[in-house]
Amino acid sequence: MKEEYARIIEAIGEDLDRPGLKDTPARAAKAMQFLTRGYSETVEQVVNDALFPSDSSEMIIVKDIELYSMCEHHMLPFIGRAHVAYIPTGKVLGLSKIARIVDMFARRLQIQEQLTLQIAETVRNVTEAEGVGVIIEAKHMCMMMRGVEKQNSVMKTSAMLGAFRDNAATRTEFLSLIS
Template sequence: MSIDMDKCFAQIITAIGEDVDREGLVKTPHRAADAFRFLTRGYHQDLETVVNEAVFTSDSDEMVIVRDIEFYSLCEHHLLPFIGHANVAYLPNGKVIGLSKIARIVDMFSRRLQIQENMTREIAEALLQATDAHGVAVQITARHMCMMMRGVGKQNSSMSTSVMLGAFRDSQSTRNEFLQLIGR
């Protein structure tokens, strides 16, 4: 079953009381559909394709951290954006992953209808699966438009989530080192 998103957006625009034939809105249903497909492209990606064999043998066993990976996602409850950054770390176990692949994993999961708590776990589990690391840590901070633009209207609030797997969960000192290095 194929749904014509252009028509759906035209119906939404009409439902709010606008004239979809007005000059400024004539192409809006098509542009909105294109934007929505882009913002949710993570549904059409999978871990194997994103990693693209960019896992390499390495003797490195020290913590690898990629900080401040910006992301944009859509809240699954209101379809409003949440915007933030992810800090991702892993402890190699004979393999390292290409640096850009960590950002691509973050993008893959953020480009789906999400809640931040689940996205944090999905990123951590995917990196662990891709690298078979001794441990993975993911910490995310984001600002949610559903808190800012509607409802409670809190402009300065942000949400922080973290998931610690393997050595990051088992070792307080490893977890503390990660948190100290990302400034938390």
């Protein structure tokens, strides 16, 4: 990857011998590996058996989970927050594991629509929840720094599964609790 970054830097017309760029290919490669570390993680590793028996059948919400991802179309960042809710059926997931699931999928080349669905389906599969709701709000650098250059635009996506899709009252409760 380091050599590829060196080629890109030269292709834009820069001099790799310039002091400020001397170690940039190595730093850029290391940064890209960090930004896309979600490819080296699995759901099993992230959850790490942190699923616990519970009599709770009320909605559980983790809101304002910050996320950083990379647009798969332009490889530019999008930055935002996720709100994740589920209704347990006999087991609950360790609190930090929700954020770790968000990070695992966000740290891949993504489109926000797919990211939202991947998080929802994973939480449903892991917890066997009655329903799962996920909303993501994010600002996309590919829209802010290039193209239409709209600085204040925010994209919102949602995935509603099970009770969150089938029951308007459940969906409304979720939406009111995150606003």
